[in-house]
Amino acid sequence: MWKTILRRILIMIPEVIILSILVFLLAKAMPGDPFTGSINPKADPAQLHHLMKMNGLYDPWYQQYWNWVVHLFHGNLGNSYQYQEPVTRLIGSRAVNTLWLALFTTILTYCFALPMGMYAAKHEGKLPDSIIRIYTYVTYCIPFFVILVIGVWIFGYVLGWFPTTGSISSTAASGLPSIGSRFYHILLPGVLGALFGTVNVVQYLRSEVIDAKRSDYVRTARSKGVPEKDIYKHHIFRNSLLPIAAFAGYSITGLLNGSLFTETVFSYPGMGLLFINSISYRDYTVITALVLIYGILNLLGTLLSDIILSIVDPRIRIQ
């Protein structure tokens, strides 16, 4: 078990190195520079060159990469050109916001999707199944940002039930009220994300349960005289949840990357919004740091999925 995990982690090292080179080169390949837009247009071009040179932007790419990696190991991701703030601090505060939103959305998604998938599969081909299937397809077909914009408009502006910007009310006192205020701010985006993000889990679980229902081992269980209720509990659901559990690892990282829309529409100060902004400002240091973090998160997600799978599925365990 531990050996499997250790081996998986060792495999990740070359993956991370390749990822970091790619990320760095891609960021460099972007047109534009971080200063042109932010200084006086009448400024002397020589001054701009001087700035670029000072920041090492004329060095060969491998040297820039090397400097970047050395700094990286010192926990220094550089300064944001735009915010004039260390990237680590900049990302750190936003990562917490994104993490809350992602966790909340994930948990809520599973709360909606698991019962729906099971119920649909149990009543396969009947009315509830059709309703759930149509629901998942419809929610899948509508672009998510449309939902978000409509959601903000109805519940935020028209009804005024939920805040439409930020992650915490500026007037909230520290302690319990601040937690409450944070929760209040992620409630609407979280619920919308969960209600409209069920399709994967529902459809996956539904087909797994239907397969399991017809499997030979379920027939064996029936021939043992196990009541239907227990067959579902001990055999069908347990076996069907297995791939879903593995899927959870990916889906958390998926949400961390996928918060772009939500954070933009809700002006929620998370990593997604930071990412969009830093791209439009050519804020290289922030972009590279974020893409690297997303990449590593994805690797961790697959690792997490593998670990979950090896815990729940005896066939995966390697001695």
Add this chain to the structure above:
Amino acid sequence: MGSNSEFLNIKDVSTAFKINGKYYDAISHINLEVHHDEILAIVGESGCGKSTLATTIMGLHDPEETKINGEVDFEGTDLLKLDENGYNQFRGAKIGMIFQDPLSALNPLKKIEDQISEVMNYHTDFTSEQKHQRVLELLDEVGIVNPKRTARQFPHELSGGMRQRVIIAIAIACKPDLIIADEPTTALDVTIQAQILDVLRNIQKENHAGIILITHDLGVVAETADRVAVMYAGQIVEEGSVEQIFNTPKHPYTRSLLRSMPQLDKENDDLYVIKGNVPSLQKMPHDGDRFAPRIPWLPADAHEKEPAMHELEAGHIVRCTCYKTFKFPDEQGGATA
């Protein structure tokens, strides 16, 4: 329990499956008895309804997709009239079933011990210690060398033969009176096959159980069974003791089956092939001899209009009178095909 006491009486059972909204008979008007201390073999080609008969007795059909008529009298209870809960008192407890494919018949995520003791959870009030002892005892009984180790393993860690032994252990855990073995050796190689059949025979002797052995392998039948029922296209066409069926087969189908069996001691390599296929459910003929299209050289008037069962001698019954005139094309006096 006398050796002749019949305890399972299948009376006029038909099972029809719903296909595109219409019901089609998979087995029709089956009559069979099973006695204690006997192995009744049901033989026939694929698609002739053997497994349907087994799953009908076990009540494993989805009631919305199937229509079952007749009576399955098991020790005085008509199983077909029971609801799910009532049926569950019989399944696993008084009737054990062994399935064809040991690779998929065990839950991949449960330990062997849990899968065997599960059946005892519902039919015994053993303590967990008693269940554990019984599991080890059963594994030993079905010929597993290291029961303690196997009990802790998962199905994927076992070979096909071992898995089939585990399935047998599950089927016999509560000492059922009836064991239905649906092609228990088909997925196994020949050496394992013999061992599994031995296990089955020993269990039968010990428990005085009756066994329904479903197979298409006549070698297995000759070796194991006491009585044989030959099925074709959802009907029983001939029934008798092993000696009667193998020494004096009557029905053209039985004779064709026996003739298409490879004989290792004969030089002639050409196997007899029964022409055509078992008709599909939708195309099943409903009047006349269902086997007639596959022996076209026999004149139509040789068959009965509505083939009935005729008892030739004690216990030996055959459907239709066509056996009287039936000859293979290459036999003396036979018509040319």
